[in-house]
Amino acid sequence: MQRILSTELARHTGETVTVAGWVHRRRLLKSVAFLIVRDAAGLTQVVVTEPELRARIETLGEESVVELTGTVTANPAAPAGVELTAPALLRVLNAVSVPLPFDLHRPALTAALPTQLDQAALSLRHPGRAGxxxxxxxxxxxFRAALEQRRFVEIHTPKIVASTSESSVRSGVVAGRSDGESGANVFALDYFGRPAYLAQSPQFYKQLMVGVFERVYEVGPVFRAEPHDTARHLAQYTSLDAELGFIADHRDVMAVLTEVVAAMTATVAERTGAAVPKVPAEIPALHFAEALRIVGAPADEPDLAPAHERALGEWALREHGSEFVFVTGYPMRKRPFYTHPQPSDPVWSNSFDLLFRGLELVTGGQRLHRYADYEAALAARGEPTGAYRGYLDGFRYGMPPHGGFAIGLERFVARLTGAANVREVTAFPRDRHRVTP
Amino acid sequence: MQRILSTELARHTGETVTVAGWVHRRRLLKSVAFLIVRDAAGLTQVVVTEPELRARIETLGEESVVELTGTVTANPAAPAGVELTAPALLRVLNAVSVPLPFDLHRPALTAALPTQLDQAALSLRHPGRAGxxxxxxxxxxxFRAALEQRRFVEIHTPKIVASTSESSVRSGVVAGRSDGESGANVFALDYFGRPAYLAQSPQFYKQLMVGVFERVYEVGPVFRAEPHDTARHLAQYTSLDAELGFIADHRDVMAVLTEVVAAMTATVAERTGAAVPKVPAEIPALHFAEALRIVGAPADEPDLAPAHERALGEWALREHGSEFVFVTGYPMRKRPFYTHPQPSDPVWSNSFDLLFRGLELVTGGQRLHRYADYEAALAARGEPTGAYRGYLDGFRYGMPPHGGFAIGLERFVARLTGAANVREVTAFPRDRHRVTP
Known part of the structure; x- marks a missing residue:
């Protein structure tokens, strides 16, 4: 008999069906036993009164994998309005005899986060973590669907690069940031006897691919040898990167990003039922100088402190009813060398951050597109062009005005769900103290 | 005026439009000049007769980025049946003054492959490479759409692992293979002062995640420190991985794989117009022992040589009209320790290869799902379980019967397009001699 999922039971009321899954919980009362079977879709309550079956169930530890057949019976008190009665245990697909290190059937995992992470294969089965x-x-x-509809092409770029400069191309973005990020943190690798490095971002490659497809995106791992052990840093995370050519300036990038974030939240709501914030058709945008005035910071502050970002989040909610706010024009000296300056006043940049609930969610902007501008920008920062040779060469051959953005997937999910630690929403996190499981 | 793409021109015949793109080619005849402008969608022919504009075009090198306006005029001799006449050069978005190292406008790139790869940002603009x-x-x-429809959940797994055993979990698959692959080739990494390794496959993690979602997939980079410099090995490639639980045996995996490959070829045909092979609803399948008989190899051969695979490809085409053929039941001693044996005769395995045009395209099979079976399998191979601790622990807590497969994206594309070298279909390939650009 074809197995059906827990969520399909109600459609089969009165029929005999087969279900399969994990023993989520057993409640052994005096006259009846309830067996809760978990599958990928949800839970099935199985009512056991027959003594021989009850005896077998008593020996089956939680997380044993079982296949049962029974009658679907309406019961308004059961989790899904139906339960399985008169069951027969068809097969024990895998018996678990060891005790679990923590319970999976409680509303939240009670084990400390390090224990959850040590036992990730088990803790991720909790509906909260899996959700x-x-x-x-x-x-x-x-993210992908929104970009594919707008003729972005998916690319796959190297995660191993030849120089730390190429790996840490984002260093200018983050060096000296008030949140303690630093871009020099590159993992070194033995590459056939030579040194090489893990890429901190696909920045170089997505820009070069604008020359091929005009619009590109990548979903892939990036690597940061973060020395900090904080609730929001990972040594590997999933970066949602996009880059597009033939733009007027950074505002064209912000318009695409707004549509992309709206598609992301809509897809989350549609597929998972999770509560998501409303994304305005036009997200309020403030110039950096104006943002400083609003938060009452000195006009010569080079960056926004976390308290400033929180205050701007409150301002956007109060003044515009928006949980999102763009800050544009960050000072050039705080942005990476490839950032396009603001033409009207090159102290500022054509870059932006998107804040969500008072925290930076996305960084992006317009990039330089002329080879000579790259040479000048590196020279002004006292950086030799040699280390960027493989990158810069591509700009000799005609790149259109372009820009892009990068969203950290785990941070996005943590903020959406209110998770206090990004590790709670990462399957197998990596940090300076953790490289297993 | 809103820019339109080259492929949209015909719909605007008689109108004045704006196009933008790269100077693909200039043909400077005596009385007229033809400017071919390339954008992401295709080519636009621009007819220039006005002397001043012609003089400007003569100074613009190939790959300069331009924006033009003109009248869309029907011309059956033009590439798309239309051309742009009476043009005005609105803007030069980026002027190229250096000569190109090779021409992009010829039907095929004439530069040697190493030159193409050195200048990837330019060579990838050639319609053949971009295609x-x-x-x-x-x-x-x-791949993704087919799996999402079948309730597979996308996962993102660690690319940095603690031990070479975990990285090279596939070593059993490939050790001693006749094609010269070897699984011990792992990249070592400095992980905050400790050794760690780049993952050769998400094998461990996708199996563990079957315990969470029943069905999972991942599209991501895998890393092999291949010592061989061949036309089909890369140090990084994109692996399309899937794994599913609650299967009867490997035939359930083969059925899903068949549907997935059909969806992949159909999507390629639909989106790119490329010629694709027909994927039969049921791909012919041969047991390994039968395959040896068909190719006339001794019954004690432990593996199929490339010549055998070619002969089986010819057999499948001749006997079944199929460019695909499954070989099942490979000897256990040639498969990795996690492979599920064939219950009727454990000399053989519940594993398979999918051959496409006489070459292995996909490897997969049913895996062990009981903790005790893993312990026994490692003991029988003389391997200590300690190195696999993070992997094996997950199997203590109830894993359903499961299996899966992995498709190398670049190899798939190379075989589909007939490319002689997998580097021709990889944007920025990595191999033992190449780590740039």
Whole structure:
């Protein structure tokens, strides 16, 4: 008999069906036993009164994998309005005899986070932890769908690069940022006896591919040897990157990003039912100088402190009813060398951050597109062009005005779900203290 | 005026439109000049007779980025049946003054492959090279769509692992293979002062995630420190991985794979117009022992040589009209320790290869799902379980019967397009001699 999922039971009321899944919980009362079977879709309550079956169930530890057949019976008190009665245990697909290190059937996992992460293969089965990963999958699907509809082409770029400069191309973005990020943190690798490095971002490659497809995106891992052990840093995370050519300036990038974030939240809501914020058709945008005035910071502040970002989040909600706000024009000296300056006043840049609930969610902007401008920008920062040779060469051959953005998937999910630690929404996180499982 | 793409021109015949793109070619005849402008969608022929504009075009090198306005005029001799006449050069978005190292306008690139790869940002603009990457994007989209429809959940797994055993979990698959692959080739990494390794496959993690979602997939980079410099090995490639639980045996995996490959080829055909092979609803399948008889190899051969695979490809085409053929039951001693044996005769395995045009395209099979079976399998191979601790622990807590497969994206595209070298269909390939650009 074809197995059906827990969520399909109600459609089969009165019929005999087969279900399969994990023993989520056993409640052994005096006259009746309830067996809760978990599958990928949800829970099935099985009512056991027959003594021989009850005796077998008593020996089956939680997380044993079973296949049962029974009659679907309406019961308004059961989790899904139906339960399985008169069951027969068809097969024990895998018996678990060891005790679990923590319970999976409680509303939230009670084990400390390090224990959850040590036992990730088990803790991720908790509906809360699994739900966060489903939200991540939906968010990535929404990201891709929105970009494919706008003729972006998916690319796959190298994660191993020849120089730390190329790996840490984003260093200018983050060096000296008030949130403690630093871009020099590159993992070194033995590459056939030579040194090489893990890429901190696909920045170089997505820009070069604008010369091929005009519009490109990538969903892939990026690597940061973060020395900090914080609730929001990972040594590997999933970066949702996009880059587009033939733009007027950064505002064209912000318009695409707004549509992409709206598609991501809509897909999350549609697929998972999670509560998501409203994304305005036009997200309020403030110039950096104006943002400083609003938060009461000195006009010569080079960056926004976390308290400033929180204040701007409150301002956007109060003044515009928006949980999102763009800050544009960040000072050039705080942005990477490839950033396009603001033509009217090159102290500022054609870059932006998108804040969500008072925290930076996305960084992006317009990039330089002329080879000579790259040479000048590196020279002004006292950086030799040699280390960027493989990158810069591509700009000799005609690149259109372009820009892009990058969204950290795990941070996005953590903020959407309110998780206090990004590790709670990452399957197998990597940090300076953790490289297993 | 809103820019339109080259492929939209015919719909605007008689109108004045704006196009933008790269100077693909200039043909400077005596009384007229033809400017071919390339955008992401295709080519536009621009007819220049006005002397001043012609003089400007003569100074613009190939690959300069331009924006033009003109009248769309029907001309059956023009590439798309229309051309742009009475043009005005609105803007030079980026002027190229250096000569190109090779021509992009010829039907095929004449530069040697190493030159193409050194100048990837330029060579990938050639419609042939770009077309292969569009095929890759379409194949990955078809892979995802087919699996999402079948309730597979996308996962993102660690690319940095703690031990070479975990990285080279596939070593059993490939050790001693006649094609010269070897699984011990792992990249070592400095992980915050400790050794760690780049993952050769998401094998561990996708199996563990079957315990969470029943069905999972991942599209991501895998890393092999291949010592061989061949036409089909890369140090990084894109692996299309899937794994599913609650299967009867490997035939359930083969059925899903058949549907997935059909979706991949259909999406490639639909999006790119490329010629694709027909995927039979049921791909012919041969047991390994039968395959040896058909190719006339001794019954004790442990593996199929490339000549055998070619002969089986010819057999499948001749006998079944299929360009695909499954070989099942490979000897256990040639498969990795996690492979499920064939219950009727454990000399053989519940594994398979999918051959496409006489070459292995996909490897997969049923895996062990009981903790005790893993312990026994490692003991029988003389391997200590300690190195696999993070992997094996997950199997203590109830894993359903499961299996899966992995498709190498670049190899798939190379075989589909007939490319002689997998580097021709990879944007920025990595191999033992190449780590730039």
């Amino acid at each position: 966060a990963l489903r939200i991540a999958a939906a968010a990535a699907a929404g | 292969a990457l569009r095929i890759a994007a379409a194949a990955a989209a078809g």
